[in-house]
Amino acid sequence: MYTLLRENIAKHIYLTDDEFEQFSAPFYLQKVQRKQMLLREGEICKFEGFVNKGCLRVFYLDESGFEKVLYFAVEGWWITDIDSFTNQSASILNIEALEDSEILMITFPYKNILYDTLPKVEKLFRIMTQKTHAALQRRMISSLSKTADKRYLEFITKYPHLEQRLSQQQVAAYLGISHEFLSKIRKKVAKLR
Amino acid sequence: MYTLLRENIAKHIYLTDDEFEQFSAPFYLQKVQRKQMLLREGEICKFEGFVNKGCLRVFYLDESGFEKVLYFAVEGWWITDIDSFTNQSASILNIEALEDSEILMITFPYKNILYDTLPKVEKLFRIMTQKTHAALQRRMISSLSKTADKRYLEFITKYPHLEQRLSQQQVAAYLGISHEFLSKIRKKVAKLR
DNA sequence: TTGTTTTTTTGAACTAGTTCAACTTTTCCT
DNA sequence: AGGAAAAGTTGAACTAGTTCAAAAAAACAA
Numbered sequence: 001m002y003t004l005l006r007e008n009i010a011k012h013i014y015l016t017d018d019e020f021e022q023f024s025a026p027f028y029l030q031k032v033q034r035k036q037m038l039l040r041e042g043e044i045c046k047f048e049g050f051v052n053k054g055c056l057r058v059f060y061l062d063e064s065g066f067e068k069v070l071y072f073a074v075e076g077w078w079i080t081d082i083d084s085f086t087n088q089s090a091s092i093l094n095i096e097a098l099e100d101s102e103i104l105m106i107t108f109p110y111k112n113i114l115y116d117t118l119p120k121v122e123k124l125f126r127i128m129t130q131k132t133h134a135a136l137q138r139r140m141i142s143s144l145s146k147t148a149d150k151r152y153l154e155f156i157t158k159y160p161h162l163e164q165r166l167s168q169q170q171v172a173a174y175l176g177i178s179h180e181f182l183s184k185i186r187k188k189v190a191k192l193r
Numbered sequence: 194m195y196t197l198l199r200e201n202i203a204k205h206i207y208l209t210d211d212e213f214e215q216f217s218a219p220f221y222l223q224k225v226q227r228k229q230m231l232l233r234e235g236e237i238c239k240f241e242g243f244v245n246k247g248c249l250r251v252f253y254l255d256e257s258g259f260e261k262v263l264y265f266a267v268e269g270w271w272i273t274d275i276d277s278f279t280n281q282s283a284s285i286l287n288i289e290a291l292e293d294s295e296i297l298m299i300t301f302p303y304k305n306i307l308y309d310t311l312p313k314v315e316k317l318f319r320i321m322t323q324k325t326h327a328a329l330q331r332r333m334i335s336s337l338s339k340t341a342d343k344r345y346l347e348f349i350t351k352y353p354h355l356e357q358r359l360s361q362q363q364v365a366a367y368l369g370i371s372h373e374f375l376s377k378i379r380k381k382v383a384k385l386r
Numbered sequence: 387t388t389g390t391t392t393t394t395t396t397g398a399a400c401t402a403g404t405t406c407a408a409c410t411t412t413t414c415c416t
Numbered sequence: 417a418g419g420a421a422a423a424g425t426t427g428a429a430c431t432a433g434t435t436c437a438a439a440a441a442a443a444c445a446a
Contacts, residue, residue, distance in 0.1 A: 062338035070330060070337075083327035086320075092334075119312050126319035127279075133326040134276035136333060137263060141285075143336050144369035145255035147402070167423060176337040181403055183425055340432070360393065374433055376395055 001029060005050050005104055008076050012131075013124045022118055026110035032097045038079070039095040045084035047105040051077050054101020055165050059094050059173065069174040072098075072162060078128070079103070098166070148177045149185045194222060198243050198297055201269050205320045206313060215311055219303035225290045231272070232288040238277035240298045244270050247294020248358050252287050252366065262367040265291075265355060271321070272296070292358065341370045342378045 002024050009015060015023060029052070032038060039045050041061060051073050058070045058079060070093065073079040084091035088108060106114070114121045142151055152175055156163050163171060172182040195217050202208060208216060222245070225231060232238050234254060244266045251263045251272060263286065266272045277284035281301060299307070307314045335344055345368055349356050356364060365375040 060334045060338065066338065068334060068337040070334060082323055083330070086323050086327075092331075115316070119315070122312070122315040122319050123308070126315050126322060129319060129322045129326055130275055130279050133322055133329065134279075136326065136329050137276070138285075140329060140333055140336070141253045141261060141263060143333070144261040145253065145259065149402095169423065177402095178404055179424075180405080180426085184403095187425080342432095362393070370432095371434055372394075373396085373435080377433095380395080 001052070002027075002104070004052055004076060008050070009124065012127045013120060015120065019118060019120065023114065023121065024104075026114060027104040027106050030103045030105050032101050032103065034097055034100050036097050037094065038097065038103075039081060039084075039091055039093065041092055041094055042090050043084075044088055045081040045091050045093075046107055047103075048078065048080040048085055048111060049103040049105045051075055051079060052102040052104055054097060054103075055099040056095060056097050056101060056103075057170060059096070060092060061094065067173050068176060069170060072159075072166065072170070072174065074162065074165070078132075082129075098170070143176065148175060148181065149189065151175050152182065152185050153189070194245070195220075195297070197245055197269060201243065202317065205324075206317045208313065212311060212313065216307065216314065217297075219307060220297040220299050223296045223298050225294050225296065227290055227293050229290045230287065231290065231296075232274060232277075232284055232286065234285055234287055235283050236277075237281055238274040238284050238286075239300055240296075241271065241273040241278055241304060242296040242298045244268055244272060245295040245297055247290060247296075248292040249288060249290050249294060249296075250363060252289070253285060254287065260366050261369065262363060265352075265359065265363070265367065267355065267358070275322075291363070336369065341368060341374065342382065344368050345375065345378050346382070 002020075005024060005027070006015075006020055009020070009023070027050070030049070032054070038047075038049070038056070053075060056073045056079055058073065058081070059067045060070060062068055071077075079095060081091045081093040081095070083089065084093070085108060115125075142154060146154070152171075155171065155175065168182055168186070169179045172179040175182065177185075195213075198217065198220070199208075199213055202213070202216070220243070223242070225247075231240075231242070231249070246268060249266045249272055251266065251274070252260045253263060255261055272288060274284040274286045274288070276282065277286070278301060308318075335347060339347070345364075348364065348368065361375055361379070362372045365372040368375065370378075
């Protein structure tokens, strides 16, 4: 149950068996079904979750009611509304399972206990947040400087197995374009091969 | 010299006088002139800096040679290429002073010593990176879901004193639009007042 | 101050991406 | 397996934003 989590942690920091035991103890496994919402706009995000199995989307509803995807999370990714979780404030994001999924969850109070009892956890999340932030900076740059077809090619190159698990509408909502336009881009790209 | 830095830190974490003394000791003050480059694409970012005075831009050169601004930093902001600094890898970003500026700098080895000797520094940078990340998420959402005029109004509302210190070309490079189009947006917005 | 360089403005022609509507294909549910 | 719902496709008309070029205004340097 904790295999994937331990592998993931090991990429950032070394923990002894005892330390990992202490780290993983406050996590509980939550199974969610496809289409189930884990977080809705306006709620306070009560969890930080590690995806053990499945696929989820973190999205935002704009003024016109259109959904824009901030990111997808599959096996090995973390999901939360970091702003809502860390400040225990109302969320502007929604989180929904796109497949039946299994999430290892930790609540806000337990995470704070972890920070206090196991100082390496501070380092771990400091490093993880830095990496996530660097990745988002690269996406921001891409969004500022590239056309939709370039961004689409970048997406399928960077996450080669993800596209098959997602509908085109979801991919379009991630790229920030209409699904009709993505359909046209795909047609054009297919011809070039 | 350290007044602004201490105020900034205090927003995130409490440090005693001794702890702040220990924290600030490895920082040195660097004065840079307008138009001076602090980092160029391809170099390894050797510093993390706190802006004590002045204004700088962190920008990216796209394939067509256009500059896109990732962010501006004025008094109280931190500047670095977080990816290049933390991994000591080649940077894709450039950092340039837009005004004569004073930066409190710390190098990579000294920052690592700080992490080891003063564990609260882990917590401090974990919290700061989380907040910066949440802010970038909001900007990403804005970029995905809003038109340029909305993004411009959002920018001047959020950073009311910043626009006066920047050229329109810089603001346009931040918003991800051409400076000609920003000029047209400003004309339209001015009429509505 | 004066000339030089940089920034900003404006208009016209263009292109990337949207919107809407109708249709086809695939997926889901029982 | 069959019907309903959701996802994907296509074309036509549109709009947001770009590009280029030329002029005006502002900032800079000597």
